Structure formats: structure tokens, C-alpha cells
Amino acid sequence: MSTTRRLFVCVKQKTEVGANVAKALRKELKKQGLRVLVTDGARQHVRVQTCSCLDLCEHCKKGPGAALIVYPEAVAYGNVRPADAAELVARHLGEGKVLRRLLLK
Numbered sequence: 001m002s003t004t005r006r007l008f009v010c011v012k013q014k015t016e017v018g019a020n021v022a023k024a025l026r027k028e029l030k031k032q033g034l035r036v037l038v039t040d041g042a043r044q045h046v047r048v049q050t051c052s053c054l055d056l057c058e059h060c061k062k063g064p065g066a067a068l069i070v071y072p073e074a075v076a077y078g079n080v081r082p083a084d085a086a087e088l089v090a091r092h093l094g095e096g097k098v099l100r101r102l103l104l105k
């Protein structure tokens with residue numbers, strides 16, 4: 001069975017930053033060979049999408065980065081910049097752990 005993991009990046013308040021974060025995440029997924037994950041024999045495709053408000057607006061206002069949510073686990077990150085993409089992809093999707101320094105509570 002094939003399922004999909006999705007990373008939704010808010011572009012409502014910071015359109016260019018959000019778009020650049022999404023682009024950097026896609027690039028890293030490809031570079032790190034993580035566009036398709038295999039967990040317990042099941043394939044998961046990983047998609048990155050830009051979206052409107054994620055109801056994390058206070059985190060969009062703070063700092064230079066964007067807010068994003070990873071589904072289906074619904075883990076939210078804030079102030080994510082394009083330079084964070086490699087670490088976020090490696091940690092969250094590669095190792096299956098949260099990236100604490102950007103995690104929203």
C-alpha cells in the first residue's frame with residue numbers, strides 16, 4: 001500500500017519566504033533520496049505543498065522564517081528558513097525524529 005506524507009508550508013504572510021522554504025525542502029528531499037520512504041515495507045511518497053494560513057500566525061510574524069506542518073503526524077515547525085531545509089528533512093523524514101529547535105509547542 002502507498003501513502004503520502006505532506007509538508008504544508010504557509011505562504012500567506014510571507015509569500016516569498018514560504019515559497020523558498022518549500023523549494024528548498026523539495027530540493028533536499030531529492031538530494032537526500034527521501035522523496036519515497038519505505039517503512040515496514042510500506043511506501044510513502046513525500047510531497048511539499050504551499051498553502052494559506054495554518055492557524056499558526058503568531059509564528060509567521062516572529063522571525064524571518066515560515067511556519068509549516070508535517071502530516072499525517074501533525075508536527076508543526078516555526079521560523080523555518082530555506083537554510084533549515086537540509087536539517088529538517090534529514091532529522092524529521094530521514095531519522096523519524098522531531099527537530100526540536102524549530103518545533104512549535
Ligand code: FES
Pocket residue numbers: 010011012013052053054055056057058060067
Ligand atoms: S499566516 Fe501563516 S499560519 Fe497564519
